Amino acid sequence: MFKVAKFHVILTDRAWPDADVERKILGEIDAELIETDGPQDALKEAANADAIGTCWAPIGKDIVDATQKCRVISRFGIGLDNIDVATATARNILVTNVPDYCVDEVSDHALAMLLTCVRKIAFYDQRIHNGEYRLQAGPPLRRLRGQTLGLVGFGNTARALREKALALGLHVIAFTPSGNDHGSGCEMVALEDLLQRSDYVSLHAPYKSETEHLMNADTFAQMKSSAYLINTSRGGLVDQDALATALEDEKLAGAALDVFTPEPPDLQHPIFHDERVIATPHAAFLSEESLQELRTRAARQIVAVLSGERPENIINPEVWTDKN
Structure with a gap:
């Protein structure tokens, strides 16, 4: 019998060969990881997403507004210029990042x-x-x-x-x-x-x-x-x-x-x-150790939010206050 996952998580893009680390961590809470192919694909999947993970892909107002039950946007990185944080905050969606991994x-x-x-x-x-x-x-x-x-x-x-x-x-x-x-x-x-x-x-x-x-x-x-x-x-x-x-x-x-x-x-x-x-080709952040740390910590923040726990690093803490 086909089993429907408890949560659906979008991963918009990645700078590493596969999503095995993320899939394993999210699997601990019965979350299905869906890798999208470009902004239009992410927009199409947004309505069903409980969480969004993104590396460099833009998460603009269109994608944020298309969500219906998203609780967290997790940046797999430090900078937030690719995420419309203001719209996410207005929609009571937490935004997280990993500010010190590299x-x-x-x-x-x-x-x-x-x-x-x-x-x-x-x-x-x-x-x-x-x-x-x-x-x-x-x-x-x-x-x-x-x-x-x-x-x-x-x-x-x-x-x-x-x-x-x-x-x-x-x-x-x-x-x-x-x-x-x-x-x-x-x-x-x-x-x-x-x-x-x-x-x-x-x-x-x-x-x-x-x-x-x-x-x-x-x-x-x-x-x-x-x-x-x-x-x-x-x-x-x-x-x-x-x-x-x-x-x-x-x-x-x-x-x-x-x-x-x-x-x-x-x-x-x-x-x-x-x-x-x-x-150099945007390589400064890269090492085997930094990638492992980034992927693990970003995915763990998604797991924390979907489990009702406070994630490691919240960019818009006022949203957490509103929810808790």
């Missing part, structure tokens, strides 16, 4: 990018692969110790990067609208001051309307011509056309980018043909 990986990746810029590793590697073994081909190298790293945003990842950078002898300053140093003793400065003083500017801000194209022609003009931009946060923080122009006009020394708008990006864009730009 702090080590992203801070390591940002530091690796910085070191690659400092020592011109990608430049020399590319030249050698193209048949040129010549030390003199590279631009001047500077000693890392004593240079200044500016952190735009000062959340978990930025604070982890600061500790690693300090160990290498870098001076670290940071900007955040609140000016909160989280008890770290980090020198907090205005954005303009940070841009003017930093040899390396690393972005760790959330993407929202106020931060869209935070790095643009005006902000690039405030940076040192010898400075580098590092972005492991969100592609929308950077105006890619303005970055290409700044590089072409030699107003920046280079950039190291892990995130883009859109993704995947147009690889014909000028930034991808500039040897001063290091690019």
Whole structure:
């Protein structure tokens, strides 16, 4: 006899090969996992969903409003720019995320990018692969110790990067609208001051309307011509056309980018043909350990909500208060 599952959970997309981990965890409460294929498929399944899990796919007002019994939208990640949190809150739907699962990986990746810029590793590697073994081909190298790293945003990842950078002898300053140093003793400065003083500017801000194209022609003009931009946060923080122009006009020394708008990006864009730009395919979050942690914790939050328990990390706690 065919048995109908107690709960139905949508998984809109994933950045890993299968959904076995999620399916096993959800199976503990007799929840069926339904993988959808694109926004229209998710929209079609939304009405019957008790929960929605999403990685990068947009969960807009249309999908949220189409739900009839959804209790939680679980972000398999940190940022929330792909979820209409306001509409979910208005509909009394909890929104959860996993804000610290890849702090080590992203801070390591940002530091690796910085070191690659400092020592011109990608430049020399590319030249050698193209048949040129010549030390003199590279631009001047500077000693890392004593240079200044500016952190735009000062959340978990930025604070982890600061500790690693300090160990290498870098001076670290940071900007955040609140000016909160989280008890770290980090020198907090205005954005303009940070841009003017930093040899390396690393972005760790959330993407929202106020931060869209935070790095643009005006902000690039405030940076040192010898400075580098590092972005492991969100592609929308950077105006890619303005970055290409700044590089072409030699107003920046280079950039190291892990995130883009859109993704995947147009690889014909000028930034991808500039040897001063290091690019990786949104890989900063990735390790076997971080993926296992992310998948487990995000799925467990769905299980908690559907079991009537408070999940680990609620973005809109007012919804939980209303329900309990």
